[in-house]
Amino acid sequence: MSNISSKFTVKIAEIVVAVLLAMCSIALMIKSAENRIDWTAETNMGAGFLPFYLSAGMLVCTLITIGKFILKKSPQSKDDNPFIQVGAERYIYLTVISLCFLVLATAYIGIYISLIFFLAFYLKFFSNKSNIFIGLFAYETPILTFLFFEWLLKIPLPQGYSEPLFYPVYDFMYSESSLVEKIIYIIIILFLPPALGLLSKRFIK
Amino acid sequence: METFGLLLDGIFTSLQWFNLGLLIFGCLVGLFVGAMPGLGSVNGVAILIPITFIVPPTAAIIFLAAVYYGAMYGGAISSVMLGIPGASTAVATVFDGRPLAQKGDAITALSAAAVGSFVGGTVSVILFTLFAPPLAEVALAFNAPETFALMVMAFATFVGLGGDDIPKTVFSILIGLLLSTIGLDLISGKPRLILFGMPGFLHGINFLVLAIGIYGIGEMLWTLESTKGKVQMAKMEVNMNEIGKAFKKLKSTLMAMSIGSFLGFFVGILPAAGATPASLMSYGITKQLSKNSKEFGTGVPAGVVAPECANNSASTGSMLPMLTLGIPGSPTTAILLGGMILWGLTPGPLLFTQEPEFVWGLIGSLYIANFFTLVLNIALIPAFLMVLRIPFAILAPVIFVLCVTGGYAPTQSLHDVWLMLIFGFVGYVLRKLDYPVAPAVLSIVLGPLAENALRQTLILSDGSMGIFFDFGEKPIAASIMYIALVFLLMPLAGPIKRKFFKAKSA
Numbered sequence: 001m002s003n004i005s006s007k008f009t010v011k012i013a014e015i016v017v018a019v020l021l022a023m024c025s026i027a028l029m030i031k032s033a034e035n036r037i038d039w040t041a042e043t044n045m046g047a048g049f050l051p052f053y054l055s056a057g058m059l060v061c062t063l064i065t066i067g068k069f070i071l072k073k074s075p076q077s078k079d080d081n082p083f084i085q086v087g088a089e090r091y092i093y094l095t096v097i098s099l100c101f102l103v104l105a106t107a108y109i110g111i112y113i114s115l116i117f118f119l120a121f122y123l124k125f126f127s128n129k130s131n132i133f134i135g136l137f138a139y140e141t142p143i144l145t146f147l148f149f150e151w152l153l154k155i156p157l158p159q160g161y162s163e164p165l166f167y168p169v170y171d172f173m174y175s176e177s178s179l180v181e182k183i184i185y186i187i188i189i190l191f192l193p194p195a196l197g198l199l200s201k202r203f204i205k
Numbered sequence: 206m207e208t209f210g211l212l213l214d215g216i217f218t219s220l221q222w223f224n225l226g227l228l229i230f231g232c233l234v235g236l237f238v239g240a241m242p243g244l245g246s247v248n249g250v251a252i253l254i255p256i257t258f259i260v261p262p263t264a265a266i267i268f269l270a271a272v273y274y275g276a277m278y279g280g281a282i283s284s285v286m287l288g289i290p291g292a293s294t295a296v297a298t299v300f301d302g303r304p305l306a307q308k309g310d311a312i313t314a315l316s317a318a319a320v321g322s323f324v325g326g327t328v329s330v331i332l333f334t335l336f337a338p339p340l341a342e343v344a345l346a347f348n349a350p351e352t353f354a355l356m357v358m359a360f361a362t363f364v365g366l367g368g369d370d371i372p373k374t375v376f377s378i379l380i381g382l383l384l385s386t387i388g389l390d391l392i393s394g395k396p397r398l399i400l401f402g403m404p405g406f407l408h409g410i411n412f413l414v415l416a417i418g419i420y421g422i423g424e425m426l427w428t429l430e431s432t433k434g435k436v437q438m439a440k441m442e443v444n445m446n447e448i449g450k451a452f453k454k455l456k457s458t459l460m461a462m463s464i465g466s467f468l469g470f471f472v473g474i475l476p477a478a479g480a481t482p483a484s485l486m487s488y489g490i491t492k493q494l495s496k497n498s499k500e501f502g503t504g505v506p507a508g509v510v511a512p513e514c515a516n517n518s519a520s521t522g523s524m525l526p527m528l529t530l531g532i533p534g535s536p537t538t539a540i541l542l543g544g545m546i547l548w549g550l551t552p553g554p555l556l557f558t559q560e561p562e563f564v565w566g567l568i569g570s571l572y573i574a575n576f577f578t579l580v581l582n583i584a585l586i587p588a589f590l591m592v593l594r595i596p597f598a599i600l601a602p603v604i605f606v607l608c609v610t611g612g613y614a615p616t617q618s619l620h621d622v623w624l625m626l627i628f629g630f631v632g633y634v635l636r637k638l639d640y641p642v643a644p645a646v647l648s649i650v651l652g653p654l655a656e657n658a659l660r661q662t663l664i665l666s667d668g669s670m671g672i673f674f675d676f677g678e679k680p681i682a683a684s685i686m687y688i689a690l691v692f693l694l695m696p697l698a699g700p701i702k703r704k705f706f707k708a709k710s711a
Contacts, residue, residue: 010637010638013634013637013638014638017634017635017638021376028383028398031398031400032397032398035390035395035397039668040668041667041668041669042668044392044660044663044664044668045392045660045663045668046393047390047392047393047395047397048397050382050386050656051383051386051387051397051398054379054382054383054386055383057375057379058376058379058380058383061372061373061375061376061379062372062376064372065370065372065373065376068372074370075639076638076639083637084430085430085431085433087433088429088430088431088433091429091430091433092426092429092430095425095426095429095601095605096426096630099422099605099609099626100626102605102609103609103619103622103623103626106609106619106622107619111609111610111613115606118602118605118606119602119606122601122602122605123598123599123602126598126601126602127596127598127599128598129598129599137599141603141606145606145610149610149614153248153252153614154252155614155617156617157610157613157614158613158619
């Protein structure tokens with residue numbers, strides 16, 4: 001992986017990205033042309049007019065960038081350094097892949113469960129923290145996220161197939177229990193499982 | 206003299222223990238809401254409106270105005286500490302606030318944000334007190350052509366925000382504008398650029414999706430690459446001496462404060478403009494006029510002061526048309542206006558005579574809220590700095606969680622979260638190739654406003670662009686357009702001058 005990354009230099013990236021952007025601009029011009037792209041005093045501006053000419057402007061800019069690359073007028077056209085610093089690739093790739101998995105999993109198992117896995121994986125890979133710390137952090141963060149968004153702001157986050165797991169919590173949230181009872185419930189949820197986990201670890205030892 | 210007496214009454218009203226308690230609580234809530242990515246003053250005020258039904262209208266408006274003010278201050282906190290704009294009004298604060306924090310000078314960045322907000326807020330509330338009725342009439346003279354001219358001026362200042370590579374800067378502006386056109390056409394209602402037939406594009410692209418993608422995900426990837434996951438923050442001592450030193454550095458930001466305060470207030474009073482365009486324009490103009498314009502973006506206090514001054518000034522300014530004409534100047538004031546109607550008040554010119562306690566209580570509370578938010582901000586600097594002491598391996602996933610939830614919350618669509626990830630990755634790649642990303646974010650914010658104004662004007666003028674340059678017909682629009690042209694040509698003047706002198710010396 002490192003070998004491939006070191007061959008992919010800034011110079012190559014500059015031309016590859018410029019060509020890709022030029023192609024995207026052309027595709028966007030074609031897509032914009034699905035609507036009317038003319039502008040007359042009688043009919044005024046068509047719905048595709050602005051997107052079409054903005055894409056055309058983007059195409060002109062990318063062509064100038066390509067021209068500068070061919071004439072070696074831009075600093076990037078002479079830069080033979082690796083596009084991603086050697087040794088940093090795995091951080092970038094792993095972060096991008098784990099984020100993609102987080103969003104993908106959110107659609108199916110919901111954000112709260114996905115966050116547990118994401119945080120556990122990320123902390124295990126990037127930090128040198130103990131498993132207990134990682135477990136606690138991965139457990140508490142989704143709960144605090146839930147309390148903030150769902151309880152305080154009333155903004156529901158996606159729950160996917162895990163939604164039924166939250167029904168009892170919603171029942172309690174919107175029940176006629178007093179605020180004190182609700183706060184005690186939150187404290188139990190936040191602190192009881194970690195405390196039990198810590199105790200059982202000691203007991204097993 | 207009568208105004209002064211009424212103002213004193215208003216200040217005394219807001220200093221009553223119950224109102225003062227609500228004001229301080231509102232400032233704290235606002236600071237927190239403003240600092241959360243994806244949430245802004247609109248969310249804070251909207252969520253808290255039901256609470257105000259149990260208190261008198263004067264106390265209610267004092268509380269909500271304090272939330273509004275606090276959120277304006279709070280937006281800067283996440284911009285500086287995490288590099289993610291808390292709200293659109295704080296997008297420009299990231300440009301210099303984040304580099305300052307990364308250089309180990311977060312105290313200066315936070316002090317600049319707090320003092321800038323205080324100065325902007327205070328200047329605007331003085332202008333509000335003295336000139337409310339005549340300024341409301343000036344605001345009414347701003348129609349679609351004038352608004353479009355103002356937007357062109359904002360875009361002209363953006364060219365100066367990019368680096369030396371003008372085609373890449375223009376590309377960035379154009380892609381931001383193009384992204385803002387995605388969704389339903391304003392006039393015909395036809396779907397535009399619904400890519401791959403995905404229905405998620407029908408509601409357009411929220412600017413926060415792009416901003417969080419670029420400044421949250423993209424920035425983290427950049428940091429991960431440059432430090433290989435081992436970020437070392439400079440050790441910072443927080444004491445009054447350090448804060449005093451940071452304040453001394455702000456002496457050089459007087460020009461930024463003046464531009465931010467007056468421009469912010471003026472843009473704020475215009476219906477449909479608001480604090481976001483004000484802060485972006487203030488940053489752009491301050492950069493253009495500064496002697497050290499090349500240093501902007503690398504962490505200069507003036508780059509934090511200018512947008513923060515302007516967004517606070519504009520938030521006060523936007524209350525002017527709300528109170529005097531019943532026209533909201535921003536989304537938050539639209540909610541406040543709704544609240545006023547629910548409390549049984551009638552916004553409009555008669556409000557000043559029929560409900561003086563309410564109006565002057567609000568104006569008085571703005572002075573007090575400004576003072577308390579400044580004190581709270583300075584007092585909480587050590588707490589904000591604790592964020593920077595969190596190890597990067599822990600802070601990074603927390604920021605990712607904030608990005609994902611912040612990207613989801615505004616529209617509650619996973620489609621937007623995917624877009625945010627894509628923008629983050631693309632933004633990282635483009636930034637590495639020297640494409641400036643800031644103009645794209647600014648353009649997506651102002652794009653819909655500009656398009657709306659342009660198309661309304663063209664309908665008025667039977668498709669003629671001449672209306673924007675006709676002093677006889679639209680003197681304000683024409684004046685702004687010509688000023689915009691000057692701003693547009695200013696970045697070109699430098700290289701031409703250099704070439705000229707080079708040729709002469711050769």
